[in-house]
Amino acid sequence: MEATVAKTGTEGKTWGGGNRPLNASYGKLMMWFFIVSDALTFSGFIAAYGFSRFKFIDAWPIADEVFTHVPFLHGVPAPMYYVAFMTLVLIFSSVTMVLAVDAGHRMQKKKVIWYMFFTIIGGAVFVGSQAWEWATFIKGDYGAVETKGGKILQFLDTDGERASVTDFAIAIPTERGTHEEKNGIWYVQEPETQTTVSYQEVLKGFEANPNLLIRSQELVPNMEKLREKAENNPKVAAEITRLEREYINLDKPGEKAIYSREVGLAKLKADGKLVVQGANLKHNEYGHPLFANFFFFITGFHGFHVFSGVVINIIIFFNVIIGTYEKRKSYEMVEKVGLYWHFVDLVWVFVFTFFYLV
């Protein structure tokens, strides 16, 4: 363990260095310093996510409606299975890492090489899965209409199942001419990604199909408790009147409220602005755009950690192969990298809980 430390000639004296009050080497302690500060960074992000979620608790997307896809199983709703798989991959790569550390303690070079190799593969599988998850989230599935106030209106059929805007929208033939340079000074590019159907087409389809309903972003309150409160509070009584006028599923507290057909149609007509398909940093068909922002930022930051972890693991992997630590007579470097790798796993455990479960 002292192979990388230069001798100063003052060993053994009180201030001569070499004391280890915490019984851990300098490098390992520094790794712990880094991990604590990085943990605080991540908890800052996750706490900010919680803040925004509590602020817009109604409009927050339902996680197991968002992540329902598994590769190669197109159209089969399977909430959470894929992300559970990703979690297991990461935990498993953590296990091979700690096995590599253990083999390092016993100076078994061959074993360290193999365990490091499996760890790297696990990390790569995880990053790939995350890329796929992002792509699916960006693509979206049912589509929705965004109102002028930034609310999301989602469509349901008579069974309460989600209806896709591309299925019921009625095409309105329009010509999309290109705005060319010769036609104006302000030659601008297309502002945003085009959706496959327009708001007008969705509205027309909704009017033509009487079986469709609209789901709002409001959560159904506990009506019994509200009625108790309403007895001596006219404001609450007015709120109850509004809820009963607008929504048809007030018997299901905690669920997203569904507009009656008439109210829904009126809302769509008066407030609708544009069609949203999938999610990006500005629009999100599943609910509040902040959900997408935090999802991209936090899983992206975590994915970047996994990526750098894989790169560092590859460097150490080759160091093991060429026998660097055999010469040093200590595999402590593997242990330090292992600490980082486990930390990445640890963060994912929390990301998994707060993005997919809670």
Next chain:
Amino acid sequence: MGHEHKLEIFRGLWKFKSNVTKIWGVFFFLCFVTAIEVYLGIVKPEFLIQERFLAMKYLNWIFIILTLVKAYYITWDFMHMRDELMGLRRSVVWTAVFLICYLILILLIEGDYIYEVYKSNYVKFNF
């Protein structure tokens, strides 16, 4: 540091013969906990969703507690916190736990307050 490992988990309830078997034991325990989480997340039992404790559903409390359990075993057995000195253990864990609890408490209370302002005051946002 020496390479001695403490070879028992659950306060001695589950003892292992070697460090390698302990690692696999912890791995199966973590898989088991994850499986429970995923199962509850898919099924969402009615009685765990209805009732609340400290403004949070029982189900979400279960998820958070299971997450902390997993975090404990990852830190203690994979990161070898169990084998470190008490001083190192406490300076890492207590610092992080204190600061994180404080941050979460403040931000969540503030977020909920803003939600109430939006909902019940004269800020028109539902259009």
